[in-house]
Amino acid sequence: MRVLVIGAGVTGLTVGVRLVEAGYDVHVLARELPQETTSAVAAAIWYPYLVQPFDRVLGWSEASLREFRALAEQEDPEDTGVVMREGVELVGARTETPWWVPAVPDWKRLEFTPPPYRDGWTFTTPIIEMPRYLDWLQRRFEAGGGTITRMALSALPDHADLVVNCSGLGARLLGGDDEIEPVRGQVLRLAQVGLTRWMLAEDGPTYVVPRSRDIVVGGSEERGAWDRRPDPELAEQILARAVALVPELADAEVLGHRVGLRPVRPTVRLEPEKLSTGHKVIHCYGHGGSGVTISWGCADEVLSLVDL
DSSP: OEEEEEOOSHHHHHHHHHHHHTTOEEEEEESSOGGGSGGGTOOOBSOOOSOOOHHHHHHHHHHHHHHHHHHHHHSOHHHHOEEEEEEEEEESSOOOOOTTGGGOTTOEEOSOOOTTOOEEEEEEEEEEOHHHHHHHHHHHHHHTTOEEEEOOOSSOOOSSSEEEEOOGGGHHHHSOOTTOEEEEEEEEEEEOOSOOSEEEETTTTEEEEEOSSEEEEEOOOEETOOOOSOOHHHHHHHHHHHHHHOGGGTTOOEEEEEEEEEEEOSSOEEEEEEOTTSOEEEEEEOOTTOTTTTHHHHHHHHHHHTTO
């Protein structure tokens, strides 16, 4: 069976890997190559964010967490960019246990939280160094016989046995879906200063994610904003919040600025559709700020839908 996957972000590549390793003839078509996508901007850690419905997301998240743990244990992090790291999340008010906690066995509420925060918790989660991880995914996909072609499409192809629509924000055009919208996120890359623990705080949101050679700090959550140019004033605000959270960053060199547009939808669209031409499409988009977090679980579900 010949399969065309539309989109070369983390979702499209992960779906491609699952399908090609199951024996299908898989080809990715994308306007942006992997390192040009929003996925390449992501910090990224496993953490469900800006995504629903919670019941399906929990299953996808659990499956992905198992995959990332296995990669961290079995593969060279220099190749995959995946490591397990403990960190802390802080919130401004005492809150209920997060809905995703069943997936995280070592989650623990903090006995003390620094002011001005009133609650928080610690847990161990994968940190995924996206530029390295996307390269590794692409190599794995191509090793199985898959190909990636840059192509700007005006509609979903109708000349394959199966099309998998992983186009993210492109689904506004390709899928005629006006429910999907961008939520702009801006980050800075700082020089690594010996930091190993990640930190999250709800204001902003603010996050500090250490990687092997740099530290990603963010962020912003701007609904409906399409501008990918970094905003210098916002960058200063982000850095100030990050330094307040992690004072060790005060003298860290700023290496660069990036902006990504998260593809947010009221719910993830993961379902098959039979077109009037008789061709089959599996839609898999609208992952919000959780593209990495639910990538393997969604890819597994896509695979399960292929022969239905």
